[in-house]
Amino acid sequence: MKFFFFHLMAWQDLPSDFEKKYDSAWIWAPNTLFDPEKGGRLYNEYIDTLVYADELGFDGVCVNEHHQNAYGLMPSPNLIASILARQTRNVKIAVIGNALPLYNPPTRVAEEFAMLDCISGGRLIAGFVVGGGPEYYSYGINPTHAREMFREAHDLIIRAWTEPGPFRYFSKHYHLNYVNPWPRPIQQPHPQIWIPGVGSIETMEFVAKRRYAYMGIPYFHIDVFKRTFDTFRDCCNREGYEPDPEQMGWIVPVHVAETDEQARKEFEPALWYFAKKLLLGITISPPGYTSVKSALAIDKNRGKFLHSIETWDEIEKGVYAIVGSPATVRDKLSYYQKHLGVGNILTSPQIGTLPHEIARRSMKMFAEEVMPYVRQA
Amino acid sequence: MLDKLKSIQYALKVKWYEATLDRLRVVDINGRKVQLMEGGEGEPLLYLHSAYGENLWMPFHQKLSEKYRVIAPAHPGFAQTEGIEDIDSMEDMIFHYLDLMDYLGLKEVNIAGVSLGGWIAAEFATRYPDRVHRLALAAPVGLWMDEHPVTDLFALLLNIEKLRATNFHDPESALARMLVPDEADDDMKAEAYKGMAATARLAWNPFCHNPKLARRLKRIKSPTLILWGDDDKLVPTAYAEEWARHIKDSRVVKISECGHLMMFEKEDEFVRSLTDFFG
Numbered sequence: 009m010k011f012f013f014f015h016l017m018a019w020q021d022l023p024s025d026f027e028k029k030y031d032s033a034w035i036w037a038p039n040t041l042f043d044p045e046k047g048g049r050l051y052n053e054y055i056d057t058l059v060y061a062d063e064l065g066f067d068g069v070c071v072n073e074h075h076q077n078a079y080g081l082m083p084s085p086n087l088i089a090s091i092l093a094r095q096t097r098n099v100k101i102a103v104i105g106n107a108l109p110l111y112n113p114p115t116r117v118a119e120e121f122a123m124l125d126c127i128s129g130g131r132l133i134a135g136f137v138v139g140g141g142p143e144y145y146s147y148g149i150n151p152t153h154a155r156e157m158f159r160e161a162h163d164l165i166i167r168a169w170t171e172p173g174p175f176r177y178f179s180k181h182y183h184l185n186y187v188n189p190w191p192r193p194i195q196q197p198h199p200q201i202w203i204p205g206v207g208s209i210e211t212m213e214f215v216a217k218r219r220y221a222y223m224g225i226p227y228f229h230i231d232v233f234k235r236t237f238d239t240f241r242d243c244c245n246r247e248g249y250e251p252d253p254e255q256m257g258w259i260v261p262v263h264v265a266e267t268d269e270q271a272r273k274e275f276e277p278a279l280w281y282f283a284k285k286l287l288l289g290i291t292i293s294p295p296g297y298t299s300v301k302s303a304l305a306i307d308k309n310r311g312k313f314l315h316s317i318e319t320w321d322e323i324e325k326g327v328y329a330i331v332g333s334p335a336t337v338r339d340k341l342s343y344y345q346k347h348l349g350v351g352n353i354l355t356s357p358q359i360g361t362l363p364h365e366i367a368r369r370s371m372k373m374f375a376e377e378v379m380p381y382v383r384q385a
Numbered sequence: 386m387l388d389k390l391k392s393i394q395y396a397l398k399v400k401w402y403e404a405t406l407d408r409l410r411v412v413d414i415n416g417r418k419v420q421l422m423e424g425g426e427g428e429p430l431l432y433l434h435s436a437y438g439e440n441l442w443m444p445f446h447q448k449l450s451e452k453y454r455v456i457a458p459a460h461p462g463f464a465q466t467e468g469i470e471d472i473d474s475m476e477d478m479i480f481h482y483l484d485l486m487d488y489l490g491l492k493e494v495n496i497a498g499v500s501l502g503g504w505i506a507a508e509f510a511t512r513y514p515d516r517v518h519r520l521a522l523a524a525p526v527g528l529w530m531d532e533h534p535v536t537d538l539f540a541l542l543l544n545i546e547k548l549r550a551t552n553f554h555d556p557e558s559a560l561a562r563m564l565v566p567d568e569a570d571d572d573m574k575a576e577a578y579k580g581m582a583a584t585a586r587l588a589w590n591p592f593c594h595n596p597k598l599a600r601r602l603k604r605i606k607s608p609t610l611i612l613w614g615d616d617d618k619l620v621p622t623a624y625a626e627e628w629a630r631h632i633k634d635s636r637v638v639k640i641s642e643c644g645h646l647m648m649f650e651k652e653d654e655f656v657r658s659l660t661d662f663f664g
Contacts, residue, residue, distance in 0.1 A: 144589075150585065
């Protein structure tokens with residue numbers, strides 16, 4: 009059982025009427041709403057919080073990549089990860105991930121991840137993603153090529169890490185006569201690979217086949233997660249093996265305080281800011297980004313997405329977040345971790361507008377009063 | 386009232402489906418399945434549809450077929466036409482239509498293209514000017530003017546009301562509400578998604594244009610009609626003159642109180658403009 013601390017690095021100062029004035033926190037939400045001075049302070053505090061997770065004994069920290077949005081301020085998670093590689097000692101550093109079709113050539117990912125692995129002494133977890141729908145609007149990459157580019161870029165990176173260079177790599181989208189990245193990663197044959205997904209069968213088959221780890225993307229009803237991990241296990245079975253629980257990760261917002269009431273009081277406003285403002289537009293899906301079947305399925309699941317939820321009761325019942333006293337949180341977490349059969353819990357304790365001090369107090373209580381219990385359970 | 390409207394809409398659609406059944410075939414062109422609708426007699430008229438994907442036999446098809454042999458293929462990725470995974474650029478699309486014309490034995494043909502279809506028709510005519518007899522371009526995309534940006538149709542998909550307002554002069558009309566409904570059924574949603582994905586293949590980046598097209602347009606030899614709605618909120622009407630400036634033997638006709646999807650909104654004027662032009 010492993011615990012990861014996942015930081016999204018949200019912009020905390022959207023105006024209170026944001027969702028009335030704008031239709032998205034992504035792509036075209038005006039960047040004049042970003043104040044660079046405040047942004048600088050925020051980055052430093054967020055990085056301190058990630059470093060604190062190392063001191064508290066989390067197994068790892070996670071960062072991810074998003075562009076042109078208020079939801080997550082890391083267009084380059086590799087920059088943050090490189091600071092963490094120096095400022096932390098023990099944690100795994102999971103970059104989940106780099107959006108491969110946005111890197112041309114994708115050799116760049118092989119290079120930067122290898123740098124991170126070298127600097128951190130082999131602590132990198134390499135995450136590969138297709139990138140969210142909004143990214144394709146922001147970067148002008150043709151969404152109808154997304155899956156193809158992802159697969160080709162993936163193959164290139166794995167070969168770059170495992171085959172002696174130089175070699176030639178010609179695919180539909182990439183034509184490189186000399187692939188020969190210096191440096192190479194410490195971890196052999198290559199760093200562990202994690203792939204986050206929202207439940208598309210194509211992604212699960214891709215992950216199962218290569219024995220990578222599948223991370224369930226959050227903000228859906230617990231039933232959606234259950235179905236997702238069951239399907240992933242089926243995919244592994246079809247490949248002829250039973251997946252290790254650590255091949256699966258569940259991303260879930262968690263908040264701990266002295267009492268259930270106190271925890272809810274602290275966390276609820278931050279969660280609604282997150283759900284109603286920051287998630288606005290996250291599901292924008294350009295044409296051809298998924299198969300027709302997946303597009304219709306996503307359309308059907310929309311009602312189970314956190315952005316559409318209106319009451320705290322639904323949050324609790326759907327397990328969109330786990331919030332309460334240490335006893336409540338460890339009971340729920342143990343129960344649902346077994347229910348889902350996952351070996352990694354990726355908590356995201358600082359969501360939305362949650363103040364740094366409160367986030368840090370919650371993390372400390374989580375590390376001291378929840379983690380040891382859930383590890384044993 | 387709403388129920389009544391819905392039942393009328395439903396009856397209309399059933400009528401279109403029925404009309405389509407008699408005129409539809411799926412043929413194999415160089416290993417690619419292609420859906421074709423064909424109706425009427427006379428000079429062949431190749432109709433290249435818009436990104437909307439008008440691949441049912443609709444009243445404007447019918448009216449045109451009273452004078453011409455209308456041939457209306459679905460582009461790859463639309464309706465039952467396959468092979469979009471091999472279409473990465475306009476170049477691939479032009480080869481597709483070259484194959485289709487050879488398959489149908491069309492040596493020199495009249496072509497009418499709307500919006501995306503107009504762009505394809507114009508690109509075809511720059512490469513194979515001898516294969517085009519007369520050319521009608523109805524509100525084509527394909528050119529770009531910074532001062533008159535084409536509305537981002539890929540962003541409109543999120544907002545049905547905006548989508549309707551951008552495509553029609555009168556978005557509140559029963560016709561507009563039927564063609565772009567607030568709540569589409571799964572089949573319609575799937576078909577629309579597929580069509581937009583096929584459009585994105587050609588029009589995502591560069592967005593809805595080919596930077597090299599303008600200076601190639603002088604290669605078009607055929608008399609060319611440039612047809613535009615005077616209230617086109619998707620592809621601004623200002624583009625009409627821009628196309629005319631580049632194509633030697635061209636004339637501009639504008640349809641009043643008409644949005645982008647003129648073959649629906651101003652069906653009679655659309656058909657009359659084409660028959661006046663093609664003769």
